[in-house]
Amino acid sequence: MTTPLAEAPPAKDPEGPAPAPRKPRRRGRLVPYWLLLPGILWLIVFFALPLVYQASTSVQTGSLEEGFKVTWHFATYWDAATDYWPQFLRSVLYAGSATVLCLLLGYPLAYLIAFRAGRWRNVILVLVIAPFFTSFLIRTLAWKTILADGGPLVGALNSLHVLDVTSWLGVTDGDRVLATPLAVICGLTYNFLPFMILPLYTSLERIDGRLHEAAGDLYAKPSTTFRKVTFPLSMPGVVSGTLLTFIPAAGDYVNADLLGSTDTRMVGNVIQTQFLRVLDYPTAAALSFILMAAILLMVTFYIRKSGTEDLV
Amino acid sequence: MAVLRWLRRNLVVIAGLCTLAYLLLPNVVVTVFSFNKPKGRFNYSWQEFSTDAWRDPCGVADMCGSLSLSLQIAAWATIGATVLGTMIAFALVRYRFRARGAINSLIFLPMAMPEVVMAASLLTLFLNMGAQLGFWTVLIAHIMFCLSFVVTAVKARVMSMDPRLEQAAQDLYAGPVQTFLRVTLPIAAPGIAAGALLAFALSFDDFIITNFNAGSTVTFPMFVWGSAQRGTPVQINVIGTAMFLVAVLLVLAGMLAGKRRNKQSR
Numbered sequence: 001m002t003t004p005l006a007e008a009p010p011a012k013d014p015e016g017p018a019p020a021p022r023k024p025r026r027r028g029r030l031v032p033y034w035l036l037l038p039g040i041l042w043l044i045v046f047f048a049l050p051l052v053y054q055a056s057t058s059v060q061t062g063s064l065e066e067g068f069k070v071t072w073h074f075a076t077y078w079d080a081a082t083d084y085w086p087q088f089l090r091s092v093l094y095a096g097s098a099t100v101l102c103l104l105l106g107y108p109l110a111y112l113i114a115f116r117a118g119r120w121r122n123v124i125l126v127l128v129i130a131p132f133f134t135s136f137l138i139r140t141l142a143w144k145t146i147l148a149d150g151g152p153l154v155g156a157l158n159s160l161h162v163l164d165v166t167s168w169l170g171v172t173d174g175d176r177v178l179a180t181p182l183a184v185i186c187g188l189t190y191n192f193l194p195f196m197i198l199p200l201y202t203s204l205e206r207i208d209g210r211l212h213e214a215a216g217d218l219y220a221k222p223s224t225t226f227r228k229v230t231f232p233l234s235m236p237g238v239v240s241g242t243l244l245t246f247i248p249a250a251g252d253y254v255n256a257d258l259l260g261s262t263d264t265r266m267v268g269n270v271i272q273t274q275f276l277r278v279l280d281y282p283t284a285a286a287l288s289f290i291l292m293a294a295i296l297l298m299v300t301f302y303i304r305k306s307g308t309e310d311l312v
Numbered sequence: 313m314a315v316l317r318w319l320r321r322n323l324v325v326i327a328g329l330c331t332l333a334y335l336l337l338p339n340v341v342v343t344v345f346s347f348n349k350p351k352g353r354f355n356y357s358w359q360e361f362s363t364d365a366w367r368d369p370c371g372v373a374d375m376c377g378s379l380s381l382s383l384q385i386a387a388w389a390t391i392g393a394t395v396l397g398t399m400i401a402f403a404l405v406r407y408r409f410r411a412r413g414a415i416n417s418l419i420f421l422p423m424a425m426p427e428v429v430m431a432a433s434l435l436t437l438f439l440n441m442g443a444q445l446g447f448w449t450v451l452i453a454h455i456m457f458c459l460s461f462v463v464t465a466v467k468a469r470v471m472s473m474d475p476r477l478e479q480a481a482q483d484l485y486a487g488p489v490q491t492f493l494r495v496t497l498p499i500a501a502p503g504i505a506a507g508a509l510l511a512f513a514l515s516f517d518d519f520i521i522t523n524f525n526a527g528s529t530v531t532f533p534m535f536v537w538g539s540a541q542r543g544t545p546v547q548i549n550v551i552g553t554a555m556f557l558v559a560v561l562l563v564l565a566g567m568l569a570g571k572r573r574n575k576q577s578r
Contacts (some may be wrong), residue, residue: 031403031407032403032406032407032408032409033403033409035400035402035403035407036399036400036403036415037411038396038399039396039397039399039400039459039463040400040415040418042396042455042456042459043418043419043422043459044418046434046437046452046453046455046456047418047422047430047434047456048418049437050430050433050434050436050437051433053433053436053437053440054433054436056430057436071337078439105330105331105334106331108324108327108328108330108331108334109327109328109329109331110328111324111328112324112325112327112328112329113328116324116325116328122567124332124569126559126560126563126564127335127336128335129563130339130556130559130560130563131336131338131339131519131556133334133512133513133555133556133558133559134339134342134552134553134556134559135516135517135532135533135536135552135554135555136517136519136533137533137537137540137550138342138536138548138549138551138552139339139342139518139552140338141336141356141536141540141544141548142337142339142341142345143338143486144337144341144356145339145341145345145356145357146338146341148356148357156573190334190338191333193331193335194335195336197331222573243424247424247425247426248426248427250426251426251427251428251429251520252426252427252428252520253520254389254427254520254537258540265385267428268426268428271428271432272428272523272524275432275435275524276523276524281436281439282342284432285432285433285436288428288429288432289429291426291429292425292426292429292454293426295426299424302362
């Protein structure tokens with residue numbers, strides 16, 4: 001038996017090197033497993049196992065009255081994909097646009113907090129996080145007021161002919177903004193913006209200010225400094241920010257439901273209706289598996305790409 | 313020319329402040345419209361000033377009930393996720409064991425999965441088990457998705473801890489239990505608190521997973537969702553405004569307390 005005391009000689013040795021992290025106690029070999037057991041069991045039963053159940057549901061056929069049976073009916077996947085490809089496409093397009101907008105809007109604010117805010121830094125950080133504490137549904141409903149037909153914002157956009165351009169692009173409809181793709185994208189951007197700003201801020205804040213001075217000393221213009229020093233160093237924040245924005249946005253159905261119309265339905269809406277109203281469980285399960293697979297594929301591809309080309 | 317140069321130099325600041333305005337605009341609207349007196353069932357257009365809703369915040373049927381249910385679920389989910397998550401975080405940082413990679417990805421995946429997928433698959437499990445949807449299924453789901461966030465928050469703090477502090481405690485003849493309670497836990501506390509706060513906020517505000525697994529139980533977000541279909545009472549805005557104010561005040565109080573402590577330690 002080793003006592004804890006006998007295991008801590010480095011701290012007693014004044015001339016020794018900095019002590020390494022303690023080795024795990026031998027008598028407590030089972031301790032980590034006891035610590036892990038309840039939480040990991042929870043995740044296995046209520047996160048991993050449900051995915052297995054869903055996989056099995058997606059290849060079942062039957063009806064609510066007669067019950068569902070596993071018949072390895074893979075055609076459900078094909079049917080789901082062909083029936084709902086517009087919604088899939090919309091999810092990717094809306095979530096993609098929202099992610100790009102979040103990056104464009106979020107970067108200046110993250111930069112401002114990291115380098116230009118001075119003593120206002122904490123106040124602005126609080127203001128970025130504080131909206132989180134008001135239910136996001138209430139805040140999304142507020143956009144119904146802001147974007148209302150004939151409201152001041154829509155009137156201003158109309159007189160500036162912005163809506164002509166967006167209508168030409170097909171994201172608004174005449175002089176309406178509410179119930180158009182633009183409203184949904186605007187809502188998605190708003191809802192997930194803090195998820196972009198915080199990782200960006202974290203990686204910008206880590207940048208050594210002297211690197212900017214060095215770039216300036218070497219006659220780099222501010223724009224060159226940004227392009228060659230600041231932005232490359234903030235890439236980890238850009239990558240995690242875009243992932244944290246894109247993934248939840250692609251599965252979201254709240255914005256499309258509250259701010260959109262039947263023409264802006266996304267995959268999330270379909271899964272929700274199939275599961276909770278139509279009660280066609282196999283189709284819903286297949287759809288949510290396709291969504292999961294598509295997102296995992298895109299994310300892996302994206303991480304590979306950003307990892308090899310920009311991060312290195 | 314001077315104006316132009318000033319504009320160019322402060323372009324980032326202006327753009328950043330515009331984004332901040334975009335982020336805060338809905339909260340302003342929520343606050344302003346909490347003083348509205350709408351004509352129809354929906355509180356989307358301004359009619360006249362009134363403090364009716366503030367004087368009678370629970371005047372809408374079922375709203376305050378759903379609010380207290382949400383607070384209850386959030387409190388229990390926070391306790392559950394914080395205890396389980398802290399245990400996992402300590403195990404991950406302090407010990408070496410098999411299947412570490414698998415466990416890490418089991419913790420990471422719930423954060424990288426669209427909510428609707430988790431919600432739908434969990435409902436499949438409950439339906440297959442014949443579970444009665446309600447308070448317990450919602451609580452189970454909330455603990456599940458809060459767990460990973462707590463682990464991440466606590467892990468970061470425990471990792472940055474100086475192991476020599478614990479060794480010093482043991483050199484001073486503190487037993488393992490005493491060391492843990494008087495040295496380890498106080499140092500890890502900010503990480504645990506951050507994780508718990510995050511869990512509370514996530515659970516209290518969750519809609520998608522709750523909507524799938526709540527059955528006929530109505531939490532506050534579900535009440536708001538339903539009211540978007542039936543008619544939005546002004547009281548929703550009162551609750552939204554109050555939550556925002558309480559959050560900002562709590563954070564400001566925390567910041568002030570931190571400042572004072574810093575001054576004292578100097």
